[in-house]
Amino acid sequence: MQNTTLEELKRWRRHLHLNPELSNQEFETAKYIRKELEIMGLEYETPLPTATIAKISGRGDKYIILRADIDALPIDEQNDIDFKSNNKGVMHACGHDAHTTMLLGAVKELLALSKDDMLNINILAVFQPSEESFGGANLLISEYDFNKYDIDSAYALHINPDFDEGNIASRVGPIMASCNEFDVNIKGKSAHVGIRETGINALNASVQVYSQFQAIPTYDLDCKHTNIVHIGYMKVGEVMNSVPENGHMEGTIRTYNMDDREIIKDRMKKICKGVSISTECIVDLVLREGYPAVLNSEKLIERSQQAAEKSAANFILMEEPYLLGEDFSFFSSLAPINYSFIGIRNKNLGYTSGLHTPTLMLREEALIYGVDYLVEIALSYE
Structure with missing residues (x-):
């Protein structure tokens, strides 16, 4: 200087x-x-x-x-x-x-x-x-x-x-990586645990969404690429003796490859649709556009x-x-x-x-x- x-x-x-x-x-x-x-x-x-x-x-x-x-x-x-x-x-x-x-x-x-x-x-x-x-x-x-x-x-x-x-x-x-955030909102139907068959379990759907999201980098993307699909916050249910009606999770996607980012987003949409069909819950995915790499x-x-x-x-x-x-x-x-x-x-x-x-x-x-x-x-x- x-x-x-x-x-x-x-x-x-x-x-x-x-x-x-x-x-x-x-x-x-x-x-x-x-x-x-x-x-x-x-x-x-x-x-x-x-x-x-x-x-x-x-x-x-x-x-x-x-x-x-x-x-x-x-x-x-x-x-x-x-x-x-x-x-x-x-x-x-x-x-x-x-x-x-x-x-x-x-x-x-x-x-x-x-x-x-x-x-x-x-x-x-x-x-x-x-x-x-x-x-x-x-x-x-x-x-x-x-x-x-x-x-x-x-x-x-x-x-x-x-x-x-x-x-x-x-x-x-x-x-530096591409950074995108997402929310998943899950809606089931509440019921007393004693008649749980009349409810629709949002916890079951939440667990399925979580586990399938975690598998995306392993099974859907080039294993030589670094990709993260991370859920850092999850809240499901209301009280211990009722069928959980509401679920919410928040997470982030990190990648260096823009093609990988599109694959991740497509798979997430398909997973949410599939879990909704299999569990009868409403599964709403909200993807927020963030920063490119x-x-x-x-x-x-x-x-x-x-x-x-x-x-x-x-x-x-x-x-x-x-x-x-x-x-x-x-x-x-x-x-x-x-x-x-x-x-x-x-x-x-x-x-x-x-x-x-x-x-x-x-x-x-x-x-x-x-x-x-x-x-x-x-x-x-x-």
């Missing part, structure tokens, strides 16, 4: 960490980001109430997107720090405060380079809301005319406590590696992807994408907690690598 100080990174990150806001409620967060951009002398667009897009000019007509997500999670923070979340039950437990900070730092650096006529590419700095809920990226892309720009590629960084400070990790192809472009991996190394970070080429969801995948509809992780693990300080936990913590010094990485990505275009 040449123009951004560590104190600025700390100020940005700690203000954001102190004042987290949930998805689609990031009004004060957006206001803060816009104020900081104004201090830098940068104009911006607001295509959504909490989305902010700033343009930094370089030579030529092509653009790259640098994206940060800005929302927090409904988690009650347990860290004993002087900038602990002011909003009870809300925390930046996925590090979006860090992502926003890194992009603000990169924007300040790139603005200086732009003024010195040292950029060969135009930049769209995208501060995106609602990654943690319904896919703010998809909404933003549908509302904002990105097609007015000649976009070459798009980049995003995510903190990761699986990697030590000073490491940046990425891979070609799938790096994040598929990193092969043509961008070398650029990512070189940018990491020029930022003095150690680059790690990951062997395996994560079965986590991420809506940055929607940006692949605009251009090739690269999604990378920046390490924040620090055993000496005890910063080893995972993402989406109430004790996630990092040193702001680790974010310097991310700022420099984003700058080096922009400078790599000739």
